[in-house]
Amino acid sequence: MIWTNWLQLYLTQPSYSRLRESETELLFARIQSMDPHALAELHDQLYPQVYRYVCYRVDDPHLCEDITAEVFVRLLDVLHTRKNDIQSVKAWLFGTANHLVIDHLRQKYRRPVENIDTQNHLTDGTSPEKVSDHHFVQHELRRALQKLTKEQQHVLSLRFSQELSIEETAQLMKKSVSAVKVLQFRALAALRKHLIGSDPHD
Amino acid sequence: MTNRSNFNDIFEHCLSALLAGETIDQVLAAYPEQASELRPLLLAAAKAGMKSAQITVPVSARARSRARFLAEAERRAARKGWFWMPARALGTLALILLAVFASLFVTGLASAESLPGQPLYPVKRAVEQAQLALTTSQTGRLLLEERFDQRRVGEARQLIDTRQSQAVDFAGFMVYDELNGCQVADIRLQLTAEQEILAQTLNGAYVEVRGNLQPDGLLAVDSLSLRLFRISGELLEMQPEAWVVDGIRISLASLTQIVGQPVPGDSVSVTAIRLADERFLALSARESSLESAEPTYTFKPLPTQTQRPSTTPQPVLSPEDSPADDDRQTKTPEVEPTSVDDGDGGDHSGEDGEATRTPEDNSGSGKTPETDEPSRTPDPTDDD
Numbered sequence: 001m002i003w004t005n006w007l008q009l010y011l012t013q014p015s016y017s018r019l020r021e022s023e024t025e026l027l028f029a030r031i032q033s034m035d036p037h038a039l040a041e042l043h044d045q046l047y048p049q050v051y052r053y054v055c056y057r058v059d060d061p062h063l064c065e066d067i068t069a070e071v072f073v074r075l076l077d078v079l080h081t082r083k084n085d086i087q088s089v090k091a092w093l094f095g096t097a098n099h100l101v102i103d104h105l106r107q108k109y110r111r112p113v114e115n116i117d118t119q120n121h122l123t124d125g126t127s128p129e130k131v132s133d134h135h136f137v138q139h140e141l142r143r144a145l146q147k148l149t150k151e152q153q154h155v156l157s158l159r160f161s162q163e164l165s166i167e168e169t170a171q172l173m174k175k176s177v178s179a180v181k182v183l184q185f186r187a188l189a190a191l192r193k194h195l196i197g198s199d200p201h202d
Numbered sequence: 203m204t205n206r207s208n209f210n211d212i213f214e215h216c217l218s219a220l221l222a223g224e225t226i227d228q229v230l231a232a233y234p235e236q237a238s239e240l241r242p243l244l245l246a247a248a249k250a251g252m253k254s255a256q257i258t259v260p261v262s263a264r265a266r267s268r269a270r271f272l273a274e275a276e277r278r279a280a281r282k283g284w285f286w287m288p289a290r291a292l293g294t295l296a297l298i299l300l301a302v303f304a305s306l307f308v309t310g311l312a313s314a315e316s317l318p319g320q321p322l323y324p325v326k327r328a329v330e331q332a333q334l335a336l337t338t339s340q341t342g343r344l345l346l347e348e349r350f351d352q353r354r355v356g357e358a359r360q361l362i363d364t365r366q367s368q369a370v371d372f373a374g375f376m377v378y379d380e381l382n383g384c385q386v387a388d389i390r391l392q393l394t395a396e397q398e399i400l401a402q403t404l405n406g407a408y409v410e411v412r413g414n415l416q417p418d419g420l421l422a423v424d425s426l427s428l429r430l431f432r433i434s435g436e437l438l439e440m441q442p443e444a445w446v447v448d449g450i451r452i453s454l455a456s457l458t459q460i461v462g463q464p465v466p467g468d469s470v471s472v473t474a475i476r477l478a479d480e481r482f483l484a485l486s487a488r489e490s491s492l493e494s495a496e497p498t499y500t501f502k503p504l505p506t507q508t509q510r511p512s513t514t515p516q517p518v519l520s521p522e523d524s525p526a527d528d529d530r531q532t533k534t535p536e537v538e539p540t541s542v543d544d545g546d547g548g549d550h551s552g553e554d555g556e557a558t559r560t561p562e563d564n565s566g567s568g569k570t571p572e573t574d575e576p577s578r579t580p581d582p583t584d585d586d
Contacts, residue, residue: 004457006407006428006475029335034279036272037469037490043268048259055257065260069267073274138256141249160250161257163221166214181210184217185243192246 031079042089043072049162050093056161057101057153059142067104071097091172094162098154105146144194152187155180209236216240217247317357319368340435340448347431355387362389362419370421371412373429375478378405386411392420400426408476431482434471434490437464445484447472452482461488 030038050071055064074096075089145153151173158169170180216229226244230237313322313329330350337343354372361368374387384391384401386409393401404426413423435448444453452474454460464470469490474482 004455005403034275036275039272039275040268041490043271044264047264047267051259051263052257061260061263065263065267068263069270072267072271076271076275076278137249145250156250159217159221160247165218178207178210181214185210185213188243188246188250191250192242195246195249 046090046093047072049090050097052161053094053097053157054101056157057142057145058104059139063104067097067100070100087171091174094154094158094172098150098157102150102153140195144191147194148187148190151183152190155183156187156191159184209239212236213240213243216244220244220247221251317360317368318370319366340433340450344431344433344450351429355389358387358389358415358421361415365417365419366415367417368415369413370415371410373408373410376401376404376407376409378402386421390420391426392416392422393426394423397423397426404428406478408478428475430485431474431476432471433474433482435469437466437468437470440464440466445470445472445487450482452484452487453477454484454487458484459486461486464489 027038027041031042047068051064051068054067054071055061058064058067071093075093078092145156148156155169155173158164158172159166162168164172166177166180166184169184170177173180175183212233216233219229220226226241226248229244230240233240309322309325313325316322316326330346330353334343334346334350337346351373354370355374358370358372361370372387372389374389377385378401382390384393384398391397391401391411391413408429410427410429411421411423412425413421415421433447433450433452435450437445437447438449439446442454444451446452447470452472464487470487471490472484472487474484477483
């Protein structure tokens with residue numbers, strides 16, 4: 001059939017990726033009108049990414065779930081103001097997740113009896129000696145991450161939890177590529193310092 | 203001595219290679235001079251990256267979040283209405299809206315006869331878009347689109363009659379023969395050699411074309427592609443050769459991509475082309491409630507696409523790897539089964555048969571250089 005060629009053309013021509021942009025525009029039009037199917041589609045599409053981002057920084061899986069759910073509820077406040085593209089929404093979601101995680105960590109360590117430098121137990125009270133090495137390493141990594149600046153935590157979380165390229169990270173953070181390169185370098189240097197307690201090479 | 207900027211570039215290249223799966227030793231083999239400085243940082247990066255590989259997304263958590271999200275959306279939608287606004291504000295708003303609609307109406311009327319290149323032409327197109335947006339019936343939308351397609355052709359012919367040069371776009375059936383060359387809606391096209399090959403492939407197809415009209419009546423083509431129609435609605439009938447969506451009959455081909463397993467009553471979204479006998483042929487179709495899934499063909503990069511260093515190339519579909527002709531149902535993308543962790547320590551992988559997507563950006567996997575830079579959005583809470 002002649003239209004087999006047309007169908008193959010549709011599948012192979014890069015220009016038809018424009019259709020995905022058009023479909024996204026259509027989706028956002030439905031989202032802004034609070035179409036429940038469109039909202040569900042948006043949520044399901046982006047939930048795993050936000051969850052991974054939060055879980056990368058926070059120990060407690062229940063807290064990960066709560067923070068992630070809160071991010072999406074807050075999205076309802078600003079959906080009508082969002083530019084109609086998925087990248088803008090993703091940037092907002094990750095930015096909000098970053099703020100909520102930081103807020104949680106500030107509250108957690110504001111309690112005078114707790115000092116992050118003397119935390120020798122995991123959040124459930126289990127001593128590290130009773131947990132597998134694997135979980136202990138993860139816990140130590142999270143502790144080290146929490147000692148970085150907010151932006152440093154954000155850039156490492158985006159690059160490692162989302163496996164984004166430098167360009168994608170820069171777009172989400174609304175920074176130049178060169179600025180992100182500098183930021184991630186400093187972040188990893190600081191992370192290393194906190195992981196092993198020694199000064200980085202310079 | 204490597205300056206800092208250059209070092210950051212080298213570090214980024216190493217980091218990308220590490221994230222792509224190379225070992226630290228493999229990465230540092232390319233930079234022996236900087237190895238001593240890079241190694242400790244890459245070790246930290248490897249540890250940071252290792253962590254992300256173990257994160258799985260509980261199906262139940264996503265379901266609870268979705269339920270809460272939709273419930274809150276419904277609550278807000280129910281709360282919002284005209285009744286919660288003070289009467290004075292309502293009156294002011296009504297006057298403003300009246301003034302806006304009146305001016306739009308007058309401008310819209312004045313723009314109706316405008317042609318491409320004239321000041322009110324963008325208004326004319328905006329009014330058409332508004333009409334489409336306000337038309338909920340699929341049949342109505344298709345009729346409107348057909349009417350607008352005919353308008354575009356009429357506008358182009360008017361410009362040809364007046365021998366004007368102008369950028370235009372319109373749609374119509376492609377007719378190619380060796381005597382008259384290529385024509386769309388009886389307007390002759392001026393094509394490059396590459397475009398001519400494409401045009402021959404599209405002979406008989408309903409296409410959209412953009413280009414510049416010349417004084418001699420030829421259209422110098424900028425782009426030529428299949429005219430695609432998006433048809434969304436309730437799947438009323440489902441037969442092997444055709445579906446009926448919101449009253450519109452859409453034929454299916456052996457290569458039609460179907461995502462999900464819709465049944466009559468489901469809400470579906472179909473991308474289709476128009477055939478000469480007034481039929482629609484589905485190119486792809488999916489359940490509207492599903493995530494935007496990429497078709498599961500074998501991927502290989504186009505040589506013209508920019509490749510990130512040592513990262514997964516942008517996926518492009520290869521027609522040689524399309525599924526068997528009688529296999530219309532595409533498999534869902536291969537992803538890791540979700541491990542449900544509800545604190546009971548059990549592993550309920552694959553619960554509900556629902557798989558979790560990898561962190562790839564599915565909406566942008568066809569990311570193109572044309573994707574717009576998002577506008578700056580204010581931080582939702584306090585900054586640093």
